[in-house]
Amino acid sequence: MTASAQTTSAQPKPTRVYYFGTCVIDLFYPGAGLAGMELLRRHGIKVVFPPDQSCCGQPARNSGFFDEARAVALRQMQAFPGTDPIVVPSGSCAGMMKTHYPQLFEGRPEHAQAIAFSRRVHELTAFLVNVLEVTLEDKGQPVSVTWHGSCHSMREMGVVDEPKALLRQLSNVTLVENPREKECCGFGGTFAVRQPEVSAAMVKDKIEALESTQTAKVVSGDCGCLMNITGAMEKAGSKMSGQHIAEFLLERTHD
Amino acid sequence: MTELPKGDFTLRAPAALNDPTLRANFRRAMDGLMTKRAAQFTDKEAWTALRERGAAAKARVVARLPELLEQLEANCTANGIQVHWAETTAQANDIVLTILQRHNVRTVIKGKSMVSEEMELNHHLQAHGIQAVESDLGEYIIQLAGEAPSHIVMPCIHKNKAEIAALFEENIEGLGYTEDVDALTAAARAEMRKAFAAADAGISGVNFAVAETGTLVLVENEGNGRLSTTLPPVHIAVMGIEKLAEKLKDLPSLLSLLPRSATGQHITTYVNMITHPRRDGELDGPHEVHLLLLDSGRSRVHADPELRDTLRCIRCGACMNHCPVYSRVGGHTYKFVYPGPIGKILSPQLEGLDCAGDQPHASTLCNACVEVCPVKIPIADILVRLRSEASHPSDSPAVKGAGSRANWRESWGWKGWATVYSIPWLYALAGFMATRFGNLMPASLGPLKAWTSVRAKPRFAAKTLHELAKEKGYCDE
Numbered sequence: 001m002t003a004s005a006q007t008t009s010a011q012p013k014p015t016r017v018y019y020f021g022t023c024v025i026d027l028f029y030p031g032a033g034l035a036g037m038e039l040l041r042r043h044g045i046k047v048v049f050p051p052d053q054s055c056c057g058q059p060a061r062n063s064g065f066f067d068e069a070r071a072v073a074l075r076q077m078q079a080f081p082g083t084d085p086i087v088v089p090s091g092s093c094a095g096m097m098k099t100h101y102p103q104l105f106e107g108r109p110e111h112a113q114a115i116a117f118s119r120r121v122h123e124l125t126a127f128l129v130n131v132l133e134v135t136l137e138d139k140g141q142p143v144s145v146t147w148h149g150s151c152h153s154m155r156e157m158g159v160v161d162e163p164k165a166l167l168r169q170l171s172n173v174t175l176v177e178n179p180r181e182k183e184c185c186g187f188g189g190t191f192a193v194r195q196p197e198v199s200a201a202m203v204k205d206k207i208e209a210l211e212s213t214q215t216a217k218v219v220s221g222d223c224g225c226l227m228n229i230t231g232a233m234e235k236a237g238s239k240m241s242g243q244h245i246a247e248f249l250l251e252r253t254h255d
Numbered sequence: 256m257t258e259l260p261k262g263d264f265t266l267r268a269p270a271a272l273n274d275p276t277l278r279a280n281f282r283r284a285m286d287g288l289m290t291k292r293a294a295q296f297t298d299k300e301a302w303t304a305l306r307e308r309g310a311a312a313k314a315r316v317v318a319r320l321p322e323l324l325e326q327l328e329a330n331c332t333a334n335g336i337q338v339h340w341a342e343t344t345a346q347a348n349d350i351v352l353t354i355l356q357r358h359n360v361r362t363v364i365k366g367k368s369m370v371s372e373e374m375e376l377n378h379h380l381q382a383h384g385i386q387a388v389e390s391d392l393g394e395y396i397i398q399l400a401g402e403a404p405s406h407i408v409m410p411c412i413h414k415n416k417a418e419i420a421a422l423f424e425e426n427i428e429g430l431g432y433t434e435d436v437d438a439l440t441a442a443a444r445a446e447m448r449k450a451f452a453a454a455d456a457g458i459s460g461v462n463f464a465v466a467e468t469g470t471l472v473l474v475e476n477e478g479n480g481r482l483s484t485t486l487p488p489v490h491i492a493v494m495g496i497e498k499l500a501e502k503l504k505d506l507p508s509l510l511s512l513l514p515r516s517a518t519g520q521h522i523t524t525y526v527n528m529i530t531h532p533r534r535d536g537e538l539d540g541p542h543e544v545h546l547l548l549l550d551s552g553r554s555r556v557h558a559d560p561e562l563r564d565t566l567r568c569i570r571c572g573a574c575m576n577h578c579p580v581y582s583r584v585g586g587h588t589y590k591f592v593y594p595g596p597i598g599k600i601l602s603p604q605l606e607g608l609d610c611a612g613d614q615p616h617a618s619t620l621c622n623a624c625v626e627v628c629p630v631k632i633p634i635a636d637i638l639v640r641l642r643s644e645a646s647h648p649s650d651s652p653a654v655k656g657a658g659s660r661a662n663w664r665e666s667w668g669w670k671g672w673a674t675v676y677s678i679p680w681l682y683a684l685a686g687f688m689a690t691r692f693g694n695l696m697p698a699s700l701g702p703l704k705a706w707t708s709v710r711a712k713p714r715f716a717a718k719t720l721h722e723l724a725k726e727k728g729y730c731d732e
Contacts, residue, residue: 019724019729021720021721021724023676025720026686026719026720026721027686027689027690027693027715027716027719028713028714028715028716029716030716030718030719030720030722030723031716033720033723033724034720034723034724034727037724037727037729047729048729048730048731048732049720049721049724049725049729049730050730051679051683051721051724051725051730052679054675054676054677054679054682055676057676059672060669060672060673061639062620062639062642063642063646063665063669064639064640064641064642064643064644064645064646064647065643065646065666065669065673066643067673068669068670068672068673069673071673071677072672072673072676072677074677075676075677075679103636151619151620151621151622151623152622155621155622155623155625155626156622182623183579183623184579184619184621184623186579186619187619188618188619188620188621189619189620190702191616191618191619191620192705192706193702193705193706194265194616195264195265195268195580195616195617196705196706196708196709197265197268197269197272198268198272198580198583198584198617199619200708200709201272201583202579202580202583202619203709203710204709205583227713228710230711231706231710231711231712231713232709232710232711234710234711235707235709235710235711236709
């Protein structure tokens with residue numbers, strides 16, 4: 001146990017949280033999902049992963065299939081009853097639940113429920129920094145990494161500095177910011193397959209920017225971006241790798 | 256999962272993407288514009304406050320559009336400005352032509368106007384023997400090249416110095432090839448002076464028409480706007496019906512937001528405020544001022560409570576400057592008059608989803624445009640709404656061409672998706688199958704083919720997070 005609570009917290013820290021794993025993590029990056037839960041659990045918090053959860057509904061919503069998005073969103077709202085915070089290891093899925101659930105249900109009986117639900121949603125790194133105020137003790141070898149913030153994390157959740165603050169807490173980790181941090185990596189969900197050429201050009205530029213940091217690894221809080229970026233890195237024979245921040249933090253601070 | 260409709264944008268993009276000169280021109284220009292804009296808004300609190308005022312001013316215009324238009328007409332008329340209404344671009348062209356023919360106009364000098372691009376006014380006038388000369392330097396350049404604007408504020412941003420030098424060498428007698436910017440500008444200036452002197456009428460756009468006073472506000476940097484609107488005896492201003500400001504006191508915030516967002520300038524070199532034609536005893540100014548108000552689909556946009564936010568736009572172009580798609584493919588790839596994020600929401604509404612239904616899909620929904628829009632247009636939400644309209648036929652469609660991109664494979668694909676993701680045991684089964692057998696899927700299958708063109712195939716984990724969470728005791732209440 002390396003994370004410890006500070007005593008300066010303005011509001012009482014929750015003792016129990018829900019965890020929404022996201023569908024991409026569920027199928028492709030379960031290690032990142034578990035790492036996020038472990039980061040919370042070792043902080044003395046009861047973490048509950050409701051088994052009835054699936055996807056936030058963003059793929060359908062962004063494609064313009066609102067009825068289908070609502071059906072799936074409603075199931076998530078039912079799977080997370082009560083008032084406990086819902087922690088999400090993805091700024092994009094968190095953004096969907098926080099900003100678009102209330103929109104999706106506007107003028108419907110579930111609107112109030114959607115608003116109440118949205119207020120409980122937290123992106124993982126923001127929760128660790130702002131609510132739990134964690135301090136991390138680095139136990140890893142010296143390494144340089146760069147950070148990729150997802151568009152929705154930055155622009156829908158307003159989470160820009162928190163993940164970098166966590167990385168900077170690690171004494172042996174040098175964070176080298178990339179010159180195009182605010183630019184989209186070209187994933188965009190179905191965009192990557194609807195506009196394959198534009199998406200390919202965007203991810204190519206993104207990799208160039210990441211490689212210009214001359215670091216070994218890109219750390220990110222969103223597995224959609226990671227799947228795009230590391231997939232393109234692998235195909236292009238890049239020496240860089242990528243990792244979800246939860247997994248990276250856990251590895252660095254684990255005994 | 257679904258059939259991917261191959262729209263024009265998707266087909267056009269590769270040509271632009273594979274043009275290294277074009278890519279470099281846009282990248283350099285957009286990077287510069289983003290840096291300049293950012294330098295204008297370093298104080299976040301001041302930016303937020305100013306943006307709130309600008310957005311509120313334009314929201315009030317949208318909310319009260321019909322009555323403000325009537326007020327504008329009454330005040331302009333009282334000021335001596337003749338007001339004309341056009342429902343379509345064809346009507347607008349006819350109105351302009353009639354005015355010009357009445358004055359036996361043979362050459363027109365034009366200030367920059369995107370509405371005139373919508374109308375394809377120059378072509379229409381040329382077909383009737385009237386020559387229109389563009390006097391904005393960027394517009395002048397693309398007129399020489401026979402091209403359309405690739406950006407709403409900087410129409411020739413797709414060209415570099417060498418390309419312009421070659422164009423001028425070919426078109427301006429006696430100039431020769433030079434990349435000296437001062438020499439190029441001076442040559443264009445000399446040509447334009449001739450055109451200003453010869454013009455029988457001037458045509459301009461309008462940045463803001465103030466309903467309260469009947470004032471036409473025009474911002475510019477080259478002085479060509481002022482010359483076009485004061486030198487010739489007749490001035491015709493053309494504008495979309497949404498380009499209003501309610502009151503004069505709304506202008507300070509709007510005039511501050513517009514140039515800072517557009518070009519990173521604190522203020523433009525010229526701010527023209529036109530309230531009436533030349534009065535008796537005055538020594539200059541046109542004898543006649545006409546204001547043409549073009550609808551061309553805007554009333555329909557206004558009828559929808561969500562989509563009408565599109566009409567707040569002040570045409571600063573910040574959305575395209577910050578768009579990662581626009582900066583890679585440039586303005587011409589979109590095919591429509593208005594490119595970039597604002598074009599992606601405006602073109603389908605003005606032209607119909609049947610011919611512009613591809614536009615809303617040319618976006619990653621990264622929200623970079625939303626972040627910088629000075630009047631807070633929810634561009635990403637409107638993009639998604641238009642995707643929905645395009646995929647769903649309706650008996651009373653909010654947008655022309657609704658349902659034109661509907662296809663049963665996509666519809667049933669999403670229905671199936673919603674079913675699987677709403678029924679926990681079915682989702683668990685799908686997850687089990689995917690993690691056990693998903694990696695056997697060939698990379699050439701459906702969407703995977705596009706994905707793997709530049710990326711490795713995604714690898715399913717051995718077990719789902721659902722399974723692992725249960726094993727580790729996280730599912731216990």
